[in-house]
Amino acid sequence: MIKKVRFWVGANRIGPDMPLTHWMLFFKALMSWLVKRKLKSCGELSEVRPGSYLVETQNITIGKRVVIRPNTMLMADDVAEIVIGDDVLIGCGVHMYVNDHCFDDVSKPIFQQGYYPSKNVVVADDVWIGANAIILAGVKVGTHSVIAAGSVVTRDVEPFSVYAGVPAKKIKAIK
Numbered sequence: 001m002i003k004k005v006r007f008w009v010g011a012n013r014i015g016p017d018m019p020l021t022h023w024m025l026f027f028k029a030l031m032s033w034l035v036k037r038k039l040k041s042c043g044e045l046s047e048v049r050p051g052s053y054l055v056e057t058q059n060i061t062i063g064k065r066v067v068i069r070p071n072t073m074l075m076a077d078d079v080a081e082i083v084i085g086d087d088v089l090i091g092c093g094v095h096m097y098v099n100d101h102c103f104d105d106v107s108k109p110i111f112q113q114g115y116y117p118s119k120n121v122v123v124a125d126d127v128w129i130g131a132n133a134i135i136l137a138g139v140k141v142g143t144h145s146v147i148a149a150g151s152v153v154t155r156d157v158e159p160f161s162v163y164a165g166v167p168a169k170k171i172k173a174i175k
Helices: 002-010 017-027 028-038
Strands: 053-055 060-062 074-077 083-084 096-097 121-123 163-165 169-173
Touching: 002 017, 017 028, 096 121
Parallel strands: 053 074, 060 083, 074 096, 083 121
Antiparallel strands: 163 169
């Protein structure tokens, strides 16, 4: 049991699978203390809501006035970072990943092929990401852009634009 407790306290992750620290997300002061201790950086008035998963927290930066809503998954690793700017709206169930499985070698099962090199995910200031959107490795989301709910973002998002679909495509400019 002591081994589990040490893991829950010391691991670079936040989420429901970390019961010793997850309960802290239900109380603003404790949530604030936890994220400032675990994340690379967390701006003022930002929140991580219960039910969120943050993996490799030492490589996650959250700007000011950002709310990470339930069922959101921010999956950094020990190489690449997730950087979220100020005033970003993130819907429930949004996923961001910094790596992807290799699958090019048809002579090997996919599970034996490992990963492509990890790439940062960067979300600029003043962005709205709709519920259940997925942002993949290497994507940069431009300032004052919108990603529609359920979209899968595989390429950079231009500033002042709305993107939607699978894969996400620009559907209009914001003027």
